[in-house]
Amino acid sequence: MMRAAQATALRQGISPWMFLLPALLFFVGYQVYPIVRVVWISFTDYQFLTNAPANWVGLDNYANALRDPLMWRSLWRACLFTLMFLPGTIILPLLLAILVDRVTAPRLATFYRVVLLIPAVIPSTLVFVLWKWMYNFQVGPINHVLVDVLGIFTVYNAPQWLGGTALTLPSIAIMEVWWGLGYHTIFFLAGLAAIPKDLPEAARLDGANEWQIFWNVTLPALQPIMMILIVLRFGSAMAVIDEYLIFGGFNRDSPTYTWTMFMYDQAFKLGTWRQGFAAAIGMIGAAAMMVVVAGLLYIFRRKG
Amino acid sequence: MARAATVQEINKAPPLPLGEWMVRNRPVLIRHAVIWVFIAVILLPLVWVLLMSVKSLPDAMQGALWPARFDFTHYSYVFQKIDTLPVNLFNSIYVTTGTVLLTTACAVLAGFALVHLRPWGGAFIVAMLLASLYFPIRVVSLISVYEIQSFLGLINSTSGLILPYVTLNLAISILIMRSVFQLVPHELIEAAKIDGCGPWRTLWLIGIPMARNGLVVVFIVNFVTAWGEFLLCTTLTNDQTARTMPVVLAAAQGGLGQWAWPRLAAVYVIVVTPGILAFTFAQRLFFKGLAEGVLKG
Numbered sequence: 178m179m180r181a182a183q184a185t186a187l188r189q190g191i192s193p194w195m196f197l198l199p200a201l202l203f204f205v206g207y208q209v210y211p212i213v214r215v216v217w218i219s220f221t222d223y224q225f226l227t228n229a230p231a232n233w234v235g236l237d238n239y240a241n242a243l244r245d246p247l248m249w250r251s252l253w254r255a256c257l258f259t260l261m262f263l264p265g266t267i268i269l270p271l272l273l274a275i276l277v278d279r280v281t282a283p284r285l286a287t288f289y290r291v292v293l294l295i296p297a298v299i300p301s302t303l304v305f306v307l308w309k310w311m312y313n314f315q316v317g318p319i320n321h322v323l324v325d326v327l328g329i330f331t332v333y334n335a336p337q338w339l340g341g342t343a344l345t346l347p348s349i350a351i352m353e354v355w356w357g358l359g360y361h362t363i364f365f366l367a368g369l370a371a372i373p374k375d376l377p378e379a380a381r382l383d384g385a386n387e388w389q390i391f392w393n394v395t396l397p398a399l400q401p402i403m404m405i406l407i408v409l410r411f412g413s414a415m416a417v418i419d420e421y422l423i424f425g426g427f428n429r430d431s432p433t434y435t436w437t438m439f440m441y442d443q444a445f446k447l448g449t450w451r452q453g454f455a456a457a458i459g460m461i462g463a464a465a466m467m468v469v470v471a472g473l474l475y476i477f478r479r480k481g
Numbered sequence: 482m483a484r485a486a487t488v489q490e491i492n493k494a495p496p497l498p499l500g501e502w503m504v505r506n507r508p509v510l511i512r513h514a515v516i517w518v519f520i521a522v523i524l525l526p527l528v529w530v531l532l533m534s535v536k537s538l539p540d541a542m543q544g545a546l547w548p549a550r551f552d553f554t555h556y557s558y559v560f561q562k563i564d565t566l567p568v569n570l571f572n573s574i575y576v577t578t579g580t581v582l583l584t585t586a587c588a589v590l591a592g593f594a595l596v597h598l599r600p601w602g603g604a605f606i607v608a609m610l611l612a613s614l615y616f617p618i619r620v621v622s623l624i625s626v627y628e629i630q631s632f633l634g635l636i637n638s639t640s641g642l643i644l645p646y647v648t649l650n651l652a653i654s655i656l657i658m659r660s661v662f663q664l665v666p667h668e669l670i671e672a673a674k675i676d677g678c679g680p681w682r683t684l685w686l687i688g689i690p691m692a693r694n695g696l697v698v699v700f701i702v703n704f705v706t707a708w709g710e711f712l713l714c715t716t717l718t719n720d721q722t723a724r725t726m727p728v729v730l731a732a733a734q735g736g737l738g739q740w741a742w743p744r745l746a747a748v749y750v751i752v753v754t755p756g757i758l759a760f761t762f763a764q765r766l767f768f769k770g771l772a773e774g775v776l777k778g
Contacts, residue, residue: 192594192598192679192680193594193598193603196591196594196680196684197606199583199586199587199590199591200587200588200590200591200655201591201606203583203587203644203651204648206629206644207622207629207644207645207648208622208651208652209609210625211618211624211625211626211629212621214628215621215625218624273516273519276515277516280516287764289516290768291760291764292520292523294760295523295527298701298705298757298759299756300705300709300727300753301709301710301711302710303708303709303727303752303753304709306727306730307527307530307749308526309731310533310742311529313735315542315735316533318525318526318529321545355526359523363771367771408615409615412615412616415617416617416619416620418620418712419711419712422711422715423711437617437620441623444624444627445627452624455624456624459620459621459624460621462620462621463616463620466617
């Protein structure tokens with residue numbers, strides 16, 4: 178009896194860990210350990226394609242990276258993209274959510290929601306491929322409209338959207354706003370649904386106009402959702418890399434050569450793959466992001 | 482009663498002339514018009530690709546949205562003439578299935594354990610998972626992930642992609658399942674335990690059936706990520722036959738022959754349709770699950 182009870186107790190002590198084990202294996206093996214390892218690599222002169230053992234070089238990689246003007250320029254480019262992308266991806270879905278929220282016909286409301294979420298279920302690379310074609314110089318419909326339909330440009334001076342021109346970052350930002358539009362709208366709709374219906378009604382009876390209701394009732398209620406979205410989208414925008422690999426390439430003068438591309442270039446393209454240096458670039462970029470994220474979280478915490 | 486009367490009155494009232502009806506409902510009309518502008522912006526690129534995939538070759542270079550002559554042969558052409566296409570499609574299906582199943586299993590087990598088995602240190606694990614959402618792990622860890630895969634001999638291996646793919650959405654999947662399982666009353670779990678159910682049976686008989694909507698969300702989120710993953714696939718493989726379809730498509734330059742524009746578009750439609758269809762059919766469960774899992778947390 179005693180032994181059976183002990184065995185049961187033991188099983189109950191172990192079983193949570195049996196349940197957690199698979200997830201923890203993946204989480205530690207492919208997320209926690211790699212980050213720790215990258216931090217360590219960033220303090221060495223590790224080069225992947227040489228057989229020479231890695232030597233501890235202390236903060237040399239960081240000093241070299243911070244002295245490199247390209248480090249600062251590439252960080253600034255990531256900021257620039259974030260500034261282009263963030264306002265659109267918050268304000269447009271907010272506006273759209275307020276409009277869709279007032280649609281009362283249930284069928285139509287569902288239809289709008291489903292269509293809005295379609296871009297969110299298109300896998301990332303396929304969104305990029307789609308817009309690579311949208312912006313295409315020869316067959317892309319955007320230039321077709323600008324040149325053949327509206328006649329604003331001719332084939333000789335039609336805009337070159339992608340490929341590392343000045344227009345590339347705004348073009349990618351527009352694509353990203355398109356991609357997140359519906360998904361963020363759904364977030365805001367959930368926030369709007371949580372506002373008690375009699376609150377705006379009461380304000381209306383007290384003589385408030387729609388703008389006043391928006392500023393004093395709707396917006397404060399949506400603030401928590403908006404803050405989460407701003408922090409998360411800031412994080413994803415600063416660390417964009419797939420889009421730049423597909424649309425920009427490894428031209429150092431391209432506006433798409435951000436810190437992520439700088440890191441990738443050093444780690445997997447140039448020379449003997451100076452991964453020690455690349456790791457330092459990555460850590461600097463990540464640290465810069467974390468400072469802003471911490472700041473944002475601090476500001477938002479005090480308000481709400 | 483009063484409300485019913487008004488409805489009847491409206492129904493009995495003679496129909497307004499169209500002009501007056503439009504004036505009276507102007508705010509509603511403007512609202513729907515604006516929504517439809519957004520809907521058009523969302524759908525037009527997809528309509529463009531769909532039409533491109535059935536354009537005849539000369540029409541494809543013309544730019545006009547509606548083709549002068551339709552050509553539906555591109556779909557069979559791409560399967561017959563592009564050798565690697567079936568391989569890449571198979572890779573996509575294989576990697577995505579593996580990733581979705583593994584991640585969902587991990588997330589269900591971990592989410593259930595964190596809520597109802599209450600392990601020591603659970604709060605710390607949740608904090609770590611939350612923190613990992615804010616750090617650009619995917620990019621910064623790339624160097625080390627490459628090293629791990631090369632140590633395990635998994636460079637250029639399609640199966641090997643599944644391992645890092647699982648972690649891409651693992652944290653958010655666990656957190657979603659955790660929110661969903663929080664909706665299952667703890668008394669129910671305790672009652673099952675008193676009735677002699679072990680944790681596995683409890684999860685299977687009580688947890689899973691109540692977490693159905695959340696499972697749909699986790700399935701779709703992981704499907705979308707794995708199906709379209711680019712960075713890891715292009716870094717960890719360099720053989721076209723080891724890669725997934727979207728990655729090959731991203732590298733393809735539109736031009737002539739195999740990769741003529743309508744043929745590229747046909748491949749695109751083949752690759753993008755399953756996800757959209759699955760979502761459209763599962764949308765009711767998906768929205769419910771989203772409300773239970775994501776938006777609450």
